[in-house]
Amino acid sequence: xxxxxxxxxxxxxxxxxxxxxxxxxxxxxxxxxxxxxxxxxxxxxxxxxxxxxxxxxxxxxxxxxxxxxxxxxxxxxxxxxxxxxxxxxxxxxxxxxxxxxxxxxxxxxxxxxxxxxxxxxxxxxxxxxxxxxxxxxxxxxxxxxxxxxxxxxxxxxxxxxxxxxxxxxxxxxxxxxxxxxxxxxxxxxxxxxxxxxxxxxxxxxxxxxxxxxxxxxxxxxxxxxxxxxxxxxxxxxxxxxxxxxxxxxxxxxxxxxxxxxxxxxxxxxxxxxxxxxxxxxxxxxxxxxxxxxxxxxxxxxxxxxxxxxxxxxxxxxxxxxxxxxxxxxxxxxxxxxxxxxxxx
Numbered sequence: 001x002x003x004x005x006x007x008x009x010x011x012x013x014x015x016x017x018x019x020x021x022x023x024x025x026x027x028x029x030x031x032x033x034x035x036x037x038x039x040x041x042x043x044x045x046x047x048x049x050x051x052x053x054x055x056x057x058x059x060x061x062x063x064x065x066x067x068x069x070x071x072x073x074x075x076x077x078x079x080x081x082x083x084x085x086x087x088x089x090x091x092x093x094x095x096x097x098x099x100x101x102x103x104x105x106x107x108x109x110x111x112x113x114x115x116x117x118x119x120x121x122x123x124x125x126x127x128x129x130x131x132x133x134x135x136x137x138x139x140x141x142x143x144x145x146x147x148x149x150x151x152x153x154x155x156x157x158x159x160x161x162x163x164x165x166x167x168x169x170x171x172x173x174x175x176x177x178x179x180x181x182x183x184x185x186x187x188x189x190x191x192x193x194x195x196x197x198x199x200x201x202x203x204x205x206x207x208x209x210x211x212x213x214x215x216x217x218x219x220x221x222x223x224x225x226x227x228x229x230x231x232x233x234x235x236x237x238x239x240x241x242x243x244x245x246x247x248x249x250x251x252x253x254x255x256x257x258x259x260x261x262x263x264x265x266x267x268x269x270x271x272x273x274x275x276x277x278x279x280x281x282x283x284x285x286x287x288x289x290x291x292x293x294x295x296x297x298x299x300x301x302x303x304x305x306x307x308x309x310x311x312x313x314x315x316x317x318x319x320x321x322x323x324x325x326x327x328x329x330x331x332x333x334x335x336x337x338x339x340x341x342x343x344x
Contacts, residue, residue: 003226003230003231003233003234004047004048004050004051004234005044005047005048005223005226006048006051006052006233006234006237006240006241007045007048007049007051007052007241007244008048008052008237008240008241008243008244009048009222009226009233009237009240010041010044010045010048011210011215011218011219011222012210012215012219013040013041013045013207015205015206015207015312015313016032016034016041016042016045016205016207017045018293019032019203019205019313020032020045020046020049020183021049021248021296022203022289022292022293022296022310023181023183023202023203024049024052024053024181024248024252025248025251025252025255025292025295025296026255026288026289026291026292026295027179027181028288029202029203029285029288029289029292030160030182030200030201030202030203030285031160031181031182031183031184031200031201031202031203032181032182032183032184032201032202032203032204032205033145033183033184033185033186033193033198033201033203033204033205033317034183034184034185034186034204034205034207035185035186035187035188035204035205035206035207036187036206036207036208037187037207037208037209038187039209040207040208040209041207041219042143042185042207043141043143043185046098046139046141046183047098049139050095050096050097050098050138050139051095052241052244052245052248053096053245053248054245054249055093055094055095055096056093056094056095056096056137057091057092057093057094058091058092058093058094058137059077059078059081059082059089059091060081060089060090060091060092061077061081061089062075062077062078062081063077063129063133064077064078064129064133064136064176064177064178065094065097065134065136065137065138066078066136066137066177067137068091070177074164074177075176075177076127076174076175076176077176096137096138096139097134097135097136097137097138097139098138098139098141099131099134099135099138099139099140099141099180100141100142100143101131101140101141101142103143103144103147103148105131105152107151107152107155108130109130109131110130110131110132110152110155111130111132111155111165111167112127112128112129112130112132112133112165112167112174113127113128113130113167113169114126114127114128114169114171114172115127115128125171125172127167127172127174129176130165132159132165132178132180133165133176133178135178135180136176136177136178136179136180137179137180138180138181139180139181139182139183140180140181140182140183141183141184141185142182142183142184142185143184143185143186144185144186144187144190145184145185145186145193145197146186146187146188146190146191146192146193147186147190147191148197150194153194153196153197154196156182156197156200157196157197157200159178160180160182160200161200163177163178163179164176164177164178164179165177165178182200182201184201198317198318199278199279199281199317199318201317202285202288202289202314203285203289203310203313203314204313204316204317205313206316206330247296250298251292251295251296252295254295254298255291255292255295257295257300258291258294258295258299258300258301258302259300259301259302260287260290260291260301260302261301261302264287264290264302264303264304264306264307265287267304267307267340267341268283268286268287268290268307269283270340271286271307271311271315271336271337271340271341272286272315274336274339274340275315275318275319275332275333275336276319276320277315277318277319277320278318278320281318282314282315282318285314285315286307286310286311286314286315287302287307289310289313289314290302290306290307290309290310291306293306293309293310294306304341307341308337308341311333311337312330312333312334315333316329316330316332316333317329319332319333
């Protein structure tokens, strides 16, 4: 059995952990971009979060992991499996998928292609789903996303925006659901992301190697304990994991009941205007992230403190470059927050 490091056992990186939890509460936020040093727990956090989520119901035999409540006609497999007159099967429970997209992956492997083996052996043209199909209703994780080839960036932008993958090649025409939470990581020193992809990430967080001695010692101690005996380590953190899972499920149920007053909308618009963000995606993301945070904290209404806490991850990657201002994006957001809403 392959064990996953518990999300509850992560040490430090508070902003990254909160951003991932908010994305799990509201998948419509658009994913998380994690920028910073290597070896700071980015991939560990993604896999731990997926393991933290409860099992989800899927249609038996569907290669895209569709929900039994989704529209059958939206999926080529479900249109057959759940067609009128077809023998109904009870839904099965499956873990939330986490799919790695390697930098060297070809377009065929990502979007899917013709099953050549079956085509040659039986003469039947059959579609072989790719990584996007496996990531449906789960997480698509891209390490070193800033090094991804441009044509693959364009492809991901289209699929992330539409929630479906369309493949038309080699005599095939397939359209299948591909709704996933996009999580990317990278080191800014190795290259910048294209603005089109950068804007598709709902939240962007910065991670740094911890410099205080107690934190570094605790990270090494826990990781070493996990690698030495993963079963005992996971059992040790079982109660904390169950408690965190319960909080997450409660937040998901509370989300639609959290109200966003006009004052909060005006504050979000005021801040985005002050920062000069393009379009309205920044305003929308800031409000949605604040609402998810309010649900996480058990609040019924979005307030200034919620907006303040998510302002940096929601907006730092949407700022225009200012040749007259060489301060970092995080500092610029903090300065604008203080000017618009006052100091804490």
